[in-house]
Amino acid sequence: RYRVATFETKEPETLQWMEEYGGGVFYDVGANVGLFSVFYAKRYSQPTYAFEPSALNLGQLAKNISLNEVGRNVIVVPMPLSRDFLTTEFSLSMLDEGGSMSHFGRVDSRTYPSPTTQLTYQTAGIPLDSLIGEPFNFPPPSIMKIDVDGIEDQILLGSQDLLRRKELRSILIEVDENYPSAQQRIEETLEAAGFTFVSKDRSRMFDNTKFANSYNQVWERSSDAL
Numbered sequence: 001r002y003r004v005a006t007f008e009t010k011e012p013e014t015l016q017w018m019e020e021y022g023g024g025v026f027y028d029v030g031a032n033v034g035l036f037s038v039f040y041a042k043r044y045s046q047p048t049y050a051f052e053p054s055a056l057n058l059g060q061l062a063k064n065i066s067l068n069e070v071g072r073n074v075i076v077v078p079m080p081l082s083r084d085f086l087t088t089e090f091s092l093s094m095l096d097e098g099g100s101m102s103h104f105g106r107v108d109s110r111t112y113p114s115p116t117t118q119l120t121y122q123t124a125g126i127p128l129d130s131l132i133g134e135p136f137n138f139p140p141p142s143i144m145k146i147d148v149d150g151i152e153d154q155i156l157l158g159s160q161d162l163l164r165r166k167e168l169r170s171i172l173i174e175v176d177e178n179y180p181s182a183q184q185r186i187e188e189t190l191e192a193a194g195f196t197f198v199s200k201d202r203s204r205m206f207d208n209t210k211f212a213n214s215y216n217q218v219w220e221r222s223s224d225a226l
Contacts, residue, residue, distance in 0.1 A: 003032070003033060003035055007035055009205060010203055010205065011202075011203060011216065012203060013172075013199075013201035013202065013218075014036060014145065014216060015039075017143075017172045018040060018043070018143070021143045021170040022040065022043065023046065024046055024141070024142025024143065024167070025047045025049070025140065025141045025142050026047070026048045026049070026142070026143055026144070027051065027141040027143075027144040027145070028040070028049065028145050029051040029144065029145060029146040029148060029155060030051065030052070030145070030147040030174075031050035031051055031052040031057075031061060031076075032052060032054075032057055032100065033057055033061050033064055034050055034052075034064040034065060034074070035064075036145065037050040037065075038064050038065060038068045038070055038074065041068075041073040046073065047073055047139065048070075048073055048074045049075050049138065049141070050065075050074055050076050051077045052076065053078055053080040053123065054092060054102050056092065056097050059097065060097050061076060077131070079124060079125065079126055080104040080123065080125040081125065081128050081148075081155045081159075082104060082105065082125035082127060082151070082155065083154040083157040083158040084125075085124075085125070085126055085127065085130070086105075086124070087124045088122065088123075088125065090103070090120065090121055090122070090123045091103045091117045091120045092118055092120070093116055093117060094118055095119060100149055101149045103150055103151065104123075104125055105125070105154075126158075127159065128158055128159040129160065129161045132162055132165075139167075141167070141168055142167055142170075143168075143169060143170045143171070143172070144171050145171075145172045145173075146171065146173040147173070147174040147216070148174075149174070152174060152175065152186060153182045153185040153186045153189065156186060156189045156190065160193065163189070163190070163193035163194075163195070164194065169221055170219065170220045171218075171220075172216055173190075173217050173219070174215070174216055175217050176213060177214070177215065178213050178214075190219050194221055195219040195221055196219065196220060196221075197217065197218075197219055198217075198218040198220050199217070199218045200216065200217045200218070201215060201216060
């Protein structure tokens with residue numbers, strides 16, 4: 001209910017980005033219970049890939065897809081994304097459905113925030129590039145949102161072939177400026193793939209909170225990279 005109640009106020013910059021760049025395949029990496037996936041599928045009637053590995057969030061994600069009758073357009077991917085193929089711990093910091101601040105793999109406190117762990121289980125992670133070719137043949141996205149509370153840079157490093165696909169016009173990615181080494185890797189990876197930084201923003205509801213330095217950055221493919 002909290003996520004529904006704050007849909008237009010928690011991340012208005014994400015909705016604005018979707019309206020500006022939307023149309024075509026959408027990758028929602030860190031879909032949670034599917035608010036943005038469902039919105040996009042209903043708004044554009046385009047293939048939407050909802051990446052969400054949390055066992056507690058997947059049930060609500062499936063229910064929201066069904067209740068909103070977008071099952072033909074929304075494809076759920078329940079495996080975490082990573083830089084490499086690996087099996088390791090997936091850790092949840094809260095036991096609420098719709099919760100956030102989960103982590104895949106060990107957390108380096110110098111690079112990522114280190115939340116309290118409430119539940120941990122082993123699972124397999126895959127690089128995003130592995131889904132574009134055989135055997136899955138996912139279509140490359142037109143736009144991609146990455147919001148996974150900590151390993152955004154590692155997901156990008158496992159997506160470098162995808163990042164160079166001309167179909168991908170824009171990326172919205174959450175960056176925590178409290179962790180400059182991860183921020184630098186994100187910027188360097190996107191710039192090397194031909195993207196240009198456009199803007200960053202966050203809701204004022206996060207003023208004076210621990211999320212005050214977390215921003216959604218918008219990147220778009222440079223015209224000279226087309």
